[in-house]
Amino acid sequence: MAQQLIGFIGAGNMANSLAGGMIAKGIRPARIWMSDPSRDRLDEVAQLHRVHVTEDNLEVARRVDVLVLAVKPQVMGDACAVLREVIEERQPLIISIAAGVTVDNLRQWLGEAPIVRCMPNTPALVQAGATGLYAADGVSAAQKDMAGQILGAVGLTFWFEEEKELDAVTAVSGSGPAYFFLLMESLIDAAVSQGLPQATARQLVLQTAWGAAQLAITSEVGPDVLRQRVTSPGGTTAAALGVFEEAGFREQVQAAVAAARERSEELAG
Numbered sequence: 001m002a003q004q005l006i007g008f009i010g011a012g013n014m015a016n017s018l019a020g021g022m023i024a025k026g027i028r029p030a031r032i033w034m035s036d037p038s039r040d041r042l043d044e045v046a047q048l049h050r051v052h053v054t055e056d057n058l059e060v061a062r063r064v065d066v067l068v069l070a071v072k073p074q075v076m077g078d079a080c081a082v083l084r085e086v087i088e089e090r091q092p093l094i095i096s097i098a099a100g101v102t103v104d105n106l107r108q109w110l111g112e113a114p115i116v117r118c119m120p121n122t123p124a125l126v127q128a129g130a131t132g133l134y135a136a137d138g139v140s141a142a143q144k145d146m147a148g149q150i151l152g153a154v155g156l157t158f159w160f161e162e163e164k165e166l167d168a169v170t171a172v173s174g175s176g177p178a179y180f181f182l183l184m185e186s187l188i189d190a191a192v193s194q195g196l197p198q199a200t201a202r203q204l205v206l207q208t209a210w211g212a213a214q215l216a217i218t219s220e221v222g223p224d225v226l227r228q229r230v231t232s233p234g235g236t237t238a239a240a241l242g243v244f245e246e247a248g249f250r251e252q253v254q255a256a257v258a259a260a261r262e263r264s265e266e267l268a269g
């Protein structure tokens with residue numbers, strides 16, 4: 001990745017998570033550019049990360065070697081149309097992180113360019129991200145390596161051969177942090193309902209989530225065996241899990257992930 005300049009079009013949640021993670025990994029803030037129409041957002045980002053900021057997307061596209069497209073899928077077409085001429089001329093590596101925006105969509109808006117499509121997630125901010133990547137035809141081995149290094153700076157990376165697989169990745173690990181946060185929120189609420197102080201409830205729940213993830217990551221056995229190890233026959237966990245199973249928890253997770261996947265496919269149009 002040497003001294004390449006990296007630009008972000010859109011300075012929102014994901015751009016910040018990625019830039020924050022990259023800087024924490026030792027990439028100099030001076031190598032990072034961000035553009036966004038919101039001056040307030042740019043001021044925040046400049047203060048937080050000390051990166052270069054501008055309201056002009058074209059300025060970023062003219063400067064960088066790698067351009068990360070980090071706007072919402074709904075505004076991607078308009079944002080890309082403005083960049084087309086500069087991109088066709090300069091041929092920076094394009095990395096799109098938008099859910100459901102396909103390589104075909106991007107080519108239509110940007111013209112010919114080397115494109116890597118990926119799906120990261122917000123834990124990138126603490127270098128604990130999980131990213132699925134897909135390289136379109138025309139991406140060189142060196143560019144693939146560069147994309148892998150950028151996303152690899154903020155967590156684990158997984159390359160996929162088929163672009164369609166990114167819809168499932170989006171539904172699992174892209175949106176996934178929100179599923180775990182919902183469980184954390186619900187468990188904190190339940191703890192407070194059971195009479196525990198809010199601050200203590202929060203700490204107990206977050207430490208339990210972190211501990212369970214650490215245990216699952218480092219263990220030689222799967223989550224199913226770890227769950228069984230917590231569950232004494234006739235004990236408290238069995239009582240709780242019985243309620244989850246009765247309510248169709250597993251089926252709900254299947255349906256939720258299927259809905260996210262469908263939405264990802266719909267966004268592709």
Ligand SMILES: NC(=O)C1=CN([C@@H]2O[C@H](COP(=O)(O)OP(=O)(O)OC[C@H]3O[C@@H](n4cnc5c(N)ncnc54)[C@H](O)[C@@H]3O)[C@@H](O)[C@H]2O)C=CC1
Nearest residue numbers: 010011012013014036070071072073079097098099120121
């Ligand atoms: N939030 C998440 O967990 C994940 C989001 N994504 C994808 O990342 C992309 C960005 O999502 P977030 O960061 O959550 O959204 P966000 O709303 O936080 O950030 C988008 C930013 O783009 C800016 N923007 C709008 N129009 C623009 C334009 N024409 N040029 C430049 N900037 C413009 C907005 O002012 C905003 O700051 C989306 O495409 C989403 O699908 C991917 C993985 C995870």
Ligand SMILES: O=C(O)[C@@H]1CCC=N1
Nearest residue numbers: 098099170174175176
């Ligand atoms: O909700 C969304 O559409 C984006 C994509 C994955 C996570 N957030």
